[in-house]
Amino acid sequence: MDFAGAYSGEFLAFLMEGLLVTLKIALISIVLSFTFGCIIGIIRYAKVPVLAPVLGVVVELLRNLPLLLIILFCRFALPDVGIRLGAEGAAIIGLTIFEMAMISEVVRGGLNGIPKGQIEAARSSGLSNVQTLRYIVLPQGLRQMVPPLVSQFISLLKDTSLATAIALAELMHNAQIIIGHSYNYAIPILLLCAVIYFTVNYLLSLLSRRLESKTT
Known part of the structure; x- marks a missing residue:
């Protein structure tokens, strides 16, 4: 093990470059997946004709495929149909x-998870289906979603x-390149990567707890 060599300024800067790419990919993917995920979830909850069952099939298909397969498909298969993505674009889309x-x-x-009684009460008070969803269902539902959503975001960050x-x-790619210089760097570099992932994900979990406490 060579901690001094592994933690040289050059290698640490190279790792930080990878971390910035990791965070960038994760942030963009979180925003996009949350946006589209909310739209799909609401459509399926509202049981929109045609769209809801079709999206249900798509969701079940995607949930049962390996993420790595989807990323590889975006990078190497889409060019065959005229869609060319760089590594960064393929990772984000996947x-x-x-x-x-x-x-x-x-x-x-x-x-x-919202009690049916509240929905019936809102409808009986004159609110439309859209108003009930907007003012009654969504605000309460979002509060319940905070912990599982943050858990998904943490998984996404690790999956980068x-x-x-x-x-x-990204971080692990650059770590492998450093280790390729000398296997004596393997333990120090992998330990540092573990600390980095733990720190970022732990901060996300703390944010989740804080948001949860504010909404209860």
């Missing part, structure tokens, strides 16, 4: 597609490491 399916189920479950399979210069 993560978004997979996570939006997961998040849509979280959203649908959260909305279905799969993008090393398409040579995206």
Whole structure:
């Protein structure tokens, strides 16, 4: 083990470059997957004709596919149909597609958890279906969704490491390059990566607890 060599300024800067790519990919994917996941979850909750059953099939298909397969498909298969994505674009699209399916189920479950009595009371008071969803169901459902949503975001952040399979210069990709210089760097570099992932994810979990306490 060579901690001094592994933690040289050059290697640490290289790792931080990878971390920035990881955070960038994760942030963009979180925003996109949350947006599309909410839309799909609401459509399925509202049982919109045609759309809801079709999206249900799509969600079940995506949830039962390996994320790595989806990322590889975006990078290497889409060019065959004229869609060319770089490593970064393929990682973002792959993560978004997979996570939006997961998040849509979280959203649908959260909305279905609202007591039927409250919905009936809102409808009897003259609110339309859209108003009931907007003012009664969504505010309460979102509060219940905070913990599972943050759990999905943490999983997404960790799953960015799969993008090393398409040579995206994220944290683990750069870590492997450093280790390639000398296997004596393996333990120090992997330990540092573990600390980095733990720190970022732990901060996300603390944020989740804070948000949960504010909404209860």
